[in-house]
Amino acid sequence: MSRRLASALLLGLFLLTPVASFAQEGDGAAPAAETATTPADKNFLIWMLEANGWLFGLIFLTLSFVTVALITLNILKVRRQNFLPDGFVEDFEAELTAKNYQGAYELAREDESVVARVLAAGLGRLNRGYPEAVEAMQEVGEDENMTYEHSLSYLALLGAIAPMLGLLGTVSGMIEAFETIAQSTTAPKPAELAEGISKALFTTLEGLAIAIPAMVAYSLLRNRVARYVLEVGIVSEGLMQRFSALGKAKKEA
Numbered sequence: 121m122s123r124r125l126a127s128a129l130l131l132g133l134f135l136l137t138p139v140a141s142f143a144q145e146g147d148g149a150a151p152a153a154e155t156a157t158t159p160a161d162k163n164f165l166i167w168m169l170e171a172n173g174w175l176f177g178l179i180f181l182t183l184s185f186v187t188v189a190l191i192t193l194n195i196l197k198v199r200r201q202n203f204l205p206d207g208f209v210e211d212f213e214a215e216l217t218a219k220n221y222q223g224a225y226e227l228a229r230e231d232e233s234v235v236a237r238v239l240a241a242g243l244g245r246l247n248r249g250y251p252e253a254v255e256a257m258q259e260v261g262e263d264e265n266m267t268y269e270h271s272l273s274y275l276a277l278l279g280a281i282a283p284m285l286g287l288l289g290t291v292s293g294m295i296e297a298f299e300t301i302a303q304s305t306t307a308p309k310p311a312e313l314a315e316g317i318s319k320a321l322f323t324t325l326e327g328l329a330i331a332i333p334a335m336v337a338y339s340l341l342r343n344r345v346a347r348y349v350l351e352v353g354i355v356s357e358g359l360m361q362r363f364s365a366l367g368k369a370k371k372e373a
Contacts, residue, residue, distance in 0.1 A: 172322055176289045180326045183285070187278050187330050191337045194272060198341050203234045203348040204355060212239065213359060234264045234349070238356045250364050257356055261349060268345045272338055279335035286327020293320030 172180065208231050215224035221243070228240035242257040297316030 170318075172289070172319065172326075176285075176292075176319070176323050176326075179285060180282075180323070180330065183278065183282055183330050184326075187275075187282075187334050190275055190278070191333065194275065194337070194341050197271065198268065198344050198348070200348060201233075203352055205231070205233050205235075208233055208236055209355060209359075212236075216359065216362065234261075235352045235356055237264065238352060239359060242356065242360050246363060250360075253360060253363065254357070257360065258353075261353055261356075264352075265345065265349045268349075269342070272341055272345070275334045275338040275341075279331045279338060282327045282330035282334065284327070286324045286331075289323020289327070290320040293317060293323065 208227070212224055212227055215221070215227060225240065225243045228236045228243060230236075238257045238260045241260040242253040245256040246253045293316045295316070296319065300316060
């Protein structure tokens with residue numbers, strides 16, 4: 121009986137020994153897993169600001185504010201009301217119908233719209249003849265068109281500069297990445313290269329993000345200006361057409 125009990129104890133110890141050793145190995149591996157660190161999640165905006173650095177961050181932040189301001193100002197400026205206000209055209213035509221030419225001239229001088237300035241220029245030179253009046257209207261129309269084109273040209277300039285600044289940041293970031301490789305005696309870690317590569321990619325992204333809306337707004341607003349200027353020319357010539365007999369009378373004289 122004692123031999124059987126001893127054999128059972130020896131067998132139990134033999135079976136428990138691998139289990140205990142396995143448990144000890146597991147307990148030792150657990151702290152190693154716990155001590156392994158994982159990179160903390162970064163907010164995308166913070167990551168972008170860190171990658172840009174203070175110089176490119178300040179440049180692109182300024183360009184973004186300027187782009188939004190220019191787009192907003194030009195949208196408010198390039199409106200039909202600033203070119204062809206319906207109330208003015210109706211009042212001016214009513215003055216001409218009543219043959220109150222002085223009143224029509226004063227009405228055109230007091231209004232700030234493009235068609236009013238064009239008509240005021242035409243009426244101001246009407247005493248020299250109808251051809252001179254038409255020429256004055258064309259000059260003022262071209263001048264107004266150039267003024268709006270000049271205002272919109274800043275958007276085109278931003279659309280051209282922003283990608284170039286993004287390319288400058290791309291080159292700068294790649295130089296930093298290659299400099300890290302050149303100065304490292306061993307194979308550099310990916311985290312060490314990520315800073316320069318992030319700068320290269322983020323500056324390109326920001327340059328395009330500024331340039332694309334600027335160019336789209338420039339194209340749309342430029343087409344709108346061209347359409348409104350054409351309408352101003354048609355309406356103003358139609359209103360002044362009743363004075364064409366003045367030019368014929370002077371030629372006959």
